[in-house]
Amino acid sequence: MYVSVNVPGFIKKIVQRILSTWNGVQSFYFYVVSIIKSFKSIRYLRFRSLYSIVVNQTRFTGIDALPLLMIIALMLGGTVIIQAHTNFPKFGIESFIGNLLVIIIARELGPLATAMIVVSRSGSAIAAEIATQTQNREILSLELMGIDTKLYIILPRIIASIIAIFSLIIIFDIVAFFGGYLLSISTVYIPIGVFIQTLLDAFSFNDLFLTILKSLIYGILIPLIACYYGLKPRSNFEIPIYVSQAVVRTLLVIFVINAFISALFYF
Amino acid sequence: MVKLEKNEVRVAVFILFPVLILLVFVVLKLGYSFASSTKDIYLKVDSISSIKNGTQVKVKGYTIGRVVEIIPVYQPALHFLAVMRVENEIAMYEDCTAVIQNQNIIGDTIIELRNPETKQELLKEYAVIEGIEYVNLEALLQDVHVMLATVTSTVGVLRDISLDSRSNIRVLLGNLSRSVETVSTVLNDSQKDIIEIMRSFRKTAKTMDEISTELKRHPLKFLMKGDK
Amino acid sequence: MDTACTPRGEIVTLENVSYSYEGNRLINDISISICLGEDIVFFGAENSGIDFICQLIVNAAGEFEGDVFFDGRPIKDFDEIEVHNFRKGFGYLQRNFGLINNMDVFENIALPLRYHSRLTSREVDERVESMVEYLKLEHCARRRPVHLSSSELLRTSYGRSIALDPDLLLIEHPLEEQCLLNVQVFMSALQNRAFAPHKSVIIITYRPELYTEISERFVMLHEGRIVFDGSTDEFARAENPYVKQFLQASIDGPMQML
Structure with a gap:
């Protein structure tokens, strides 16, 4: 026996939204599980076939993003120093400037800004590339050749992404530090040796470990989510929809994870 | 010998540079000094x-x-x-x-x-x-000497000021007693004049009484008297 | 036709295979064996079911009824890793060629060798170079698929499908959108392969008459069923009413065409 209940429209919409999100999470979970399972066939994989993909993806994700990344790093480093000079007393600034840069740039802004640059440049490109390849039946053709597409497409992109993000974070930090330093010497003189020493003192092994951890997590998640949405379109007109979703969802996940890591290690 | 393409060289540099920076950081952090x-x-x-x-x-x-x-x-x-x-x-x-x-x-x-x-x-x-x-000792002695000289001159100035002030006070007291004398003289002179003024007031009052009596008796005559 | 196989036996067998997609029955109870060294042409009209034969053989069509045996083993039993391993035993030339657009001709042909073979990189390069030369693709070896003509795409895709020298080559509609003047290199290469002992070729086509010098067996499908299975001579004589109607492109006959 069924009882008919009048459910208000907005509650129905909320329930539908929750169900759709839950289905999405489930679908992503199965996708990740299928990738993990496909690692069983890694012993049949010749890494030389992935080599050129890794090199090209690293070049695209890392080297080609360098000019943009360096400009953003310089600006951010400068902004932090300007704010510090405006809002903190100048006396004794040389002793805490290293800590300030390490806390703001190395711990938080560096990895986050790098991830955002990689998502907007490479995440979208990966999603669009995979979606186009799916529509052109290139993915099917790889499957028909006996190539495990999960390993062949996703694994090299993850490797390249980890390498690129790790290098980009380090370069971002260095450029931001020295951008900040160059700006700071216009108001407060700090010998370069003192500056480097305070940076070294402030930057701990814990920070180094977190930089590596973040580059690992972002390096895995960005291509993983991008490929997931890249494999979704069933027709050409769906490609931009899923590419946009890939970028937005990846950014959301990265912000959540960044907050989670900060809370876990620094709170 | 392995021949690397341009892309591969760029990627290798891109990877090695940060790794090198990290190695230097770790070495410095561990306390090794170059x-x-x-x-x-x-x-x-x-x-x-x-x-x-x-x-x-x-x-x-x-x-x-x-x-x-x-x-x-x-x-x-x-x-x-x-x-x-x-x-x-x-x-x-x-x-x-x-x-x-x-x-x-x-x-x-x-x-x-x-x-x-x-x-x-x-x-x-x-x-x-x-x-x-x-501060070094020589500079300290010099400073003490300068300070003592300054104190001496200050004391002299104070003495001069006190000597000058004494005569001025004396003159001031003389002037003051003269002023008191003048005031008492003025008061003595004023006493005679006041008696005269009082006497004159009395006379005037008497005259006014007479006028009022006359006015009561012959008011018209009194009024017309002036016209004649 | 006598379908007795050579001592090495059947390479592929379809046994009572039926296949449906979204409620439509596309293959209807087909049973056929293909021997090692045998070359076979599947032909038929649109929606006759020929387009699903190759997909069923390589286990790419999804769920189906009946059994498909490869070297005597039912492909339904293969797990994911076995499917990948068994597929490298095939060469598959898709209708739209399926070339990887961000790789040039050389890299496309080298791809299965780099992924599957145990050859050194130098040996792979040498083999691909000889393949490029054999298929007369030297002038466009460093071009990407978007810059190739139809026949160059066909030859590149063919080169890739035979790079691992498979025992069974599956070809879908190779000449349908080609100028016949430009495909002589491909036809000659295909003929060489078809004549090689212990190498089988399965061709899916709407134009079977182009392959009479290559194949010794012709199979026609209509509404998912086999309506003709005969030798080149039997095909050429066109005594079967289905074959006759197909070759004459006539609307009169047993097949009702829309």
């Missing part, structure tokens, strides 16, 4: 009247290094950083003090480093220490 047995420490001073290149740096009288460079710093206000190159082997702690003083009455200036009483973290290379300047 420098020899000395390290450079900055001494922050307001003026460089007393120190110069070559000024000795001592701990408990034992020379551990010298000033090798003096850098002027313009912001936020003009001050100087003296680079002291000191031996690594003498353990100096983070809260150590640097006193700029004379070796003796006729000796050169030295920088004396003093460790705090309790052990702390070791002083790192490129650390900055604030310099405390001790």
